[in-house]
Amino acid sequence: MYTQINNLNTEIVSGDDALAIARASDILRQGGLVAFPTETVYGLGADALNSDASAKIYAAKGRPSDNPLIVHIADTKAVYELAESVPEKAVMLMEAFWPGPLTVILNKKNIVPDGTTGGLDTVAIRMPSHPVAMKLIKESGVYIAAPSANTSGRPSPTLAEHVIEDMNGRIDMIIDGGAVGIGIESTIVDLTGEIPTILRPGYITGKMLEEIIGDVSIDRAIIEPDPNLRPKAPGMKYTHYAPKGEVTIVESGQNDKKVIDKINSLIAEKTAQGFKTAVIATKNNAPYYNCDNVLIVGEADKGVTISANLYAILRKCDTIGAEYIYSEALNQNELGGAIMNRLLKAAGHRVIKVH
Numbered sequence: 001m002y003t004q005i006n007n008l009n010t011e012i013v014s015g016d017d018a019l020a021i022a023r024a025s026d027i028l029r030q031g032g033l034v035a036f037p038t039e040t041v042y043g044l045g046a047d048a049l050n051s052d053a054s055a056k057i058y059a060a061k062g063r064p065s066d067n068p069l070i071v072h073i074a075d076t077k078a079v080y081e082l083a084e085s086v087p088e089k090a091v092m093l094m095e096a097f098w099p100g101p102l103t104v105i106l107n108k109k110n111i112v113p114d115g116t117t118g119g120l121d122t123v124a125i126r127m128p129s130h131p132v133a134m135k136l137i138k139e140s141g142v143y144i145a146a147p148s149a150n151t152s153g154r155p156s157p158t159l160a161e162h163v164i165e166d167m168n169g170r171i172d173m174i175i176d177g178g179a180v181g182i183g184i185e186s187t188i189v190d191l192t193g194e195i196p197t198i199l200r201p202g203y204i205t206g207k208m209l210e211e212i213i214g215d216v217s218i219d220r221a222i223i224e225p226d227p228n229l230r231p232k233a234p235g236m237k238y239t240h241y242a243p244k245g246e247v248t249i250v251e252s253g254q255n256d257k258k259v260i261d262k263i264n265s266l267i268a269e270k271t272a273q274g275f276k277t278a279v280i281a282t283k284n285n286a287p288y289y290n291c292d293n294v295l296i297v298g299e300a301d302k303g304v305t306i307s308a309n310l311y312a313i314l315r316k317c318d319t320i321g322a323e324y325i326y327s328e329a330l331n332q333n334e335l336g337g338a339i340m341n342r343l344l345k346a347a348g349h350r351v352i353k354v355h
């Protein structure tokens with residue numbers, strides 16, 4: 001862990017301001033830190049090939065140094081500069097999903113410093129589709145190493161305001177591009193082994209990947225909360241996304257009424273004990289909760305309405321000071337796997353099943 005810096009004068013600019021993007025590009029070329037919007041979450045960028053610059057990212061986030069960074073590029077040619085070998089299936093995925101929310105893991109070339117890959121021989125590469133991210137990579141002429149722009153352990157930022165909360169005073173510039181579209185981090189696929197493996201689920205689902213390249217496996221550590229399984233993406237082992245209050249997921253196949261009744265009884269119990277409570281609810285069920293803080297996350301069957309709001313709502317739980325938080329299971333949609341992966345972490349895998 002590095003000592004945290006907290007005395008920089010962070011400039012906050014608009015993504016529409018061309019002069020500001022030019023200044024951001026200068027900052028990156030000189031080894032500084034710039035937070036910028038992507039289509040998934042806000043990133044905290046530095047020159048990926050400058051290990052002093054990427055070291056500053058770890059310091060600003062308070063991030064453990066064994067947790068590698070994703071390198072953001074704007075042209076597929078960059079992949080051949082950064083990666084030792086580029087398998088056919090990687091090319092097929094790049095063609096199908098870039099620019100977009102997919103990160104590929106490949107064997108790295110020596111020009112990628114250990115400081116960027118946490119000492120691994122592999123490198124994570126992604127081409128974001130957000131216009132501000134694209135412009136920044138192209139105009140700066142650097143490959144941008146960027147983790148999510150949150151303090152380590154907090155939910156990833158989906159608004160510039162979240163970045164300001166976590167990073168003001170610690171980095172050189174924050175580019176405000178408004179709300180991101182997807183709201184959860186990119187799908188990560190490891191292509192260094194025999195069978196491509198999902199290391200982190202995201203907007204690009206296993207099914208979408210299989211339509212392009214056939215069989216894909218999923219890192220077992222993602223689906224089984226077994227502390228003895230070591231996730232292949234080092235970052236997946238850390239507790240993430242968790243609000244300060246205790247989060248519990250209440251689940252019951254398709255029976256919303258049972259979930260609502262159970263959550264209402266838990267709230268009544270905690271309220272009687274003097275605790276502040278909150279509910280994370282889907283839109284249709286929201287009117288049925290007896291709680292002062294019903295936070296509507298999205299529509300049950302439309303995954304992206306939920307992913308886009310989830311992290312903002314987890315942060316809101318802290319703002320209102322909720323001590324006990326009850327969430328519906330948010331798995332009845334096409335992004336259910338990716339959303340539940342984050343929600344289960346926020347809940348420390350605390351799930352109540354009602355039948």
Ligand code: TXA
Pocket residue numbers: 038040041042043044067068069070103105117120122123124126128146147148149184185186188199232233234235236
């Ligand atoms: O959507 C995203 O991917 C966002 C935006 C900013 O692009 N970035 C992001 O970065 O989520 P970060 O650092 O918060 O998460 C990166 C994840 C971590 O779990 C890390 O361990 C894993 O990627 N990772 C990075 N390089 C890796 C590698 N060479 N092998 C395995 N996992 C890797």
Ligand code: MG
Pocket residue numbers: 147148156
């Ligand atoms: Mg992160």
